[in-house]
Amino acid sequence: MLRLVLIAGMSLLTVISAIAQLTKFYTIKDSPEFDTVDFYLKATATNCLLKTLEADNNPLTIYGNPDLEKINPSFASKVINRTCYSKLKLDEYSSSGFGDSFTMAVSRSDKDNDFWKVNLNESKIYKLNLIYGFGNADVNLTGSSVQRVKIKSGSADIVVGYDKDNMNPIKMDTFYVKADFGSIVARSMELSRAENVITKIGFGNVLLDFDDVLAEKCNVNASVGAGNLEILLPKTGTPVIIHIKDSPLCAVKIADGFEEVEKNVFVNMDYEADAENLLSFDVDVALGMVRFKYTD
Template identity: 80%
Template sequence: MLRLVFMAGTSLLMSLSALAQLSKFYTIKESSEFDTVDFYLKATATNCLLKQADSDNNPLTIYGNPDLDKINPTFASKVKNNTCYAKLALDEYNSSGFGDSFTMAVSRSDKDNDFWKVNLNGTNTYRLNLIYGFGNADVNLSGTSVKQMKIKSGSADIVVGYDDGNMNPIQMDTFYVKADFGSIIAKRMDLSRAENVITKIGFGNVLLDFANEMKERCSVNASVGAGNLEVILPKDGTPVIIHLRDSPLCAVKIADGFEEVEKNVFVNMSYSANAENLLSFDVDVALGMVRFK
């Protein structure tokens, strides 16, 4: 799963870089009226790249090259209580539900180019709510001040995370991922500085990358239906505790070096209940597979 989704993300970035021209569709200009941007994106079936811009200082700039015979983009924004609320909907014509979107998505050829690029800046604080139906998405949060992150996949392949050395400048309240049928890889979760991570999986796949040593406390709450959850844990230096609620119909693998201190409660050798960088998991799995490694 990890290899496939990384390939999807790499393919998307290569495709975007190869495009001759993306048209600017929408821009929110800098303003003293707000310092926070609450951005909502709903994409039925398309490919998206979201990242901090290299030179554009506007809080939000959106580029695209959609097939306007298929996609009906709409955008709205308003400022209230020092926050700019922005909403971008990329809906397909004649799409009334999941079945219609699925039919349109699978009938497309690989040559169809429906790409959207969303630029953020390094000045404003963001709350992001991103919903992808089908396609690919790359969400690069490197160096961006994100207070809240929500990302949902219908059947899309999504890579979200950070580049080395580019952590969240502020502490994140909640990092929420949901995979109904699609796949989500969350890279370098230590750089998100998330206090709470919430993961919900239906039939999809989610990978949470905690491979690097944690500097702050983080609580992970995961619910797995019939899908798969894979967690990469720090090798050493980070205290970890795992609370597990399983069933006879699921499969669970706990990483080497953990001790079961009571029924379905596992700790590693670095565990300390009062540690400032405690990484704790509360996992409920029904029919799927959970693997800590």
């Protein structure tokens, strides 16, 4: 199912580009007063595309074609200590917020006609906090300098990641994803240069795809409730250690070639404790499924 989400998310690019005209709603003009953009997005029920656009000289440009009888967009920004804090809210008039994910799940409505496109550029550093209720989102981080990204899905299907051979120009301190009921596919994770990856799953599904050899250390901390976590690893070249905290009600599957060096601690053939590109996992699973597989 997660691979179907990947295909669906990638097709969102085509769908949005096929729309007759997106209206420019909000813009942050470039200024020497700030070098970092801290962008917060909360979308109750829309389809969203975020990507870097080289032709856009503005650090943030937002387009959309919402049904304004149902969606109430609002935007604000301010500069503090060389950071531009920007907040976009795409709330339904009838929405009471994200406090009760179960209520959102049973009250889903069709939002196929609501599209938003957020353009970043290459000149600033970005901190992203993206919250999606329903719909689809494609978060393409290629070309932008992302210091931190946090993505939360109520019941949305989200694809986030990088195009092949396009690494984050700067180190990322934290890559955070949370899936309550929705699905999140994080592709080409090795290109994020994230020092820390945090994954929290309620009843949803998350795929972390490390599809090539890492160049730097990365620590992955995952908590799985009743959902599913799938992790894709390169078969050779990346030293990996996995620590599992499980329960009798969960299922854990480790890829072939790993050795259990002590109870619930697994290492692969490339493992070295002091390796410069060590990929380490701490996974706590209660009722769900965790699966480690190879990319090929």
